[in-house]
Amino acid sequence: xxxxxxxxxxxxxxxxxxxxxxxxxxxxxxxxxxxxxxxxxxxxxxxxxxxxxxxxxxxxxxxxxxxxxxxxxxxxxxxxxxxxxxxxxxxxxxxxxxxxxxxxxxxxxxxxxxxxxxxxxxxxxxxxxxxxxxxxxxxxxxxxxxxxxxxxxxxxxxxxxxxxxxxxxxxxxxxxxxxxx
Amino acid sequence: xxxxxxxxxxxxxxxxxxxxxxxxxxxxxxxxxxxxxxxxxxxxxxxxxxxxxxxxxxxxxxxxxxxxxxxxxxxxxxxxxxxxxxxxxxxxxxxxxxxxxxxxxxxxxxxxxxxxxxxxxxxxxxxxxxxxxxxxxxxxxxxxxxxxxxxxxxxxxxxxxxxxxxxxxxxxxxxxxxxxxxxxxxxxxxxx
Numbered sequence: 001x002x003x004x005x006x007x008x009x010x011x012x013x014x015x016x017x018x019x020x021x022x023x024x025x026x027x028x029x030x031x032x033x034x035x036x037x038x039x040x041x042x043x044x045x046x047x048x049x050x051x052x053x054x055x056x057x058x059x060x061x062x063x064x065x066x067x068x069x070x071x072x073x074x075x076x077x078x079x080x081x082x083x084x085x086x087x088x089x090x091x092x093x094x095x096x097x098x099x100x101x102x103x104x105x106x107x108x109x110x111x112x113x114x115x116x117x118x119x120x121x122x123x124x125x126x127x128x129x130x131x132x133x134x135x136x137x138x139x140x141x142x143x144x145x146x147x148x149x150x151x152x153x154x155x156x157x158x159x160x161x162x163x164x165x166x167x168x169x170x171x172x173x174x175x176x177x178x179x180x181x
Numbered sequence: 182x183x184x185x186x187x188x189x190x191x192x193x194x195x196x197x198x199x200x201x202x203x204x205x206x207x208x209x210x211x212x213x214x215x216x217x218x219x220x221x222x223x224x225x226x227x228x229x230x231x232x233x234x235x236x237x238x239x240x241x242x243x244x245x246x247x248x249x250x251x252x253x254x255x256x257x258x259x260x261x262x263x264x265x266x267x268x269x270x271x272x273x274x275x276x277x278x279x280x281x282x283x284x285x286x287x288x289x290x291x292x293x294x295x296x297x298x299x300x301x302x303x304x305x306x307x308x309x310x311x312x313x314x315x316x317x318x319x320x321x322x323x324x325x326x327x328x329x330x331x332x333x334x335x336x337x338x339x340x341x342x343x344x345x346x347x348x349x350x351x352x353x354x355x356x357x358x359x360x361x362x363x364x365x366x367x368x369x370x371x372x373x
Contacts, residue, residue, distance in 0.1 A: 003187070007187050007191045011190065011192070011193070014192070015195040015196070015198025015199035016199065017199070018195055018196065018200065019198070019199040019203050023207075026203075026207070026237070026242055027237050027240075032242075032244045033241040033244055034240075034244050036244075037244050053304075055297060055298035060246055061290075061293065062290060065296060065305060066286045066288075093253075093348070095246070095249035098230075100237065101237075101241055102230055103232075104230035105230075105251065106252040107251050108252055110349060111251065152246070158284055
């Protein structure tokens with residue numbers, strides 16, 4: 001009897017490890033995560049406009065229908081990235097997601113404080129290679145470090161009323177993301 | 182022989198308990214650090230690089246891009262203030278005010294995260310569309326039958342959840358439930 005109880009206890013302990021291991025593995029094995037869903041419509045290092053969600057077809061789950069959405073799927077293996085978007089009339093935000101859809105950085109138009117949100121995206125290695133004197137000029141250039149070489153930049157512009165959606169979309173068409181020369 | 186049976190028994194328990202717990206935690210939407218106010222719960226940390234493994238697993242499995250913390254915070258409700266599950270056949274009233282934010286949006290989703298079809302093509306409200314009382318409070322009626330005022334149509338049947346997203350808001354990781362964070366009351370009536 002004691003023996004079986006011990007085995008049960010050991011099994012539960014082992015089960016705890018299995019549980020933690022599988023939970024940690026889910027992001028790396030998910031085939032329908034946001035990155036995978038966006039890959040077919042978002043070319044690398046280009047801004048792609050994503051269609052507004054409809055009940056029967058939506059590119060992602062839990063999309064906010066009041067927002068126009070554009071995606072830049074980045075790959076920094078060829079160098080760092082320059083990103084810019086003019087702010088829309090109501091509200092514009094830029095959110096950076098790692099390859100596993102973790103939002104590691106987000107900024108809105110008011111925090112950026114200008115008419116155009118401009119950011120440089122680089123890996124920690126690329127940032128370390130920046131020449132010293134360029135760090136000085138970096139004061140007026142926001143630098144964001146990505147934890148993964150690939151990932152997503154989501155640009156969202158709010159349409160406070162449905163009639164303003166065209167205007168929100170138009171502000172996103174001016175968004176740019178290119179590899180720095 | 183006893184050793185073999187013993188080991189098999191232990192491994193079976195491990196697989197059952199481990200995978201069962203994983204499945205439960207993913208389908209029940211569990212994560213650490215939830216901020217619950219009335220019927221609403223937010224996971225501000227899920228929108229940062231410090232998201233815990235459960236939040237990460239849930240984000241990857243559902244296929245969403247969560248709102249980043251520098252952008253806003255998402256509150257979710259799938260039951261009313263008394264714990265009644267939100268159902269398309271009930272009449273659900275949201276009333277009161279929201280925490281400080283530059284904009285907010287309220288959106289209705291089915292349990293898989295899709296919008297719910299309706300004849301009006303209305304899937305939610307923004308803070309600018311809402312009709313308010315003189316004191317700034319508002320009432321939103323979520324029901325399948327047309328009503329006057331702020332009507333948010335449901336698909337008629339089935340469970341749903343409401344997401345209230347606050348954009349450019351002081352609400353965040355350090356926020357504690359209390360009087361400074363007023364969330365709308367949620368009351369379900371006429372449930373079958």
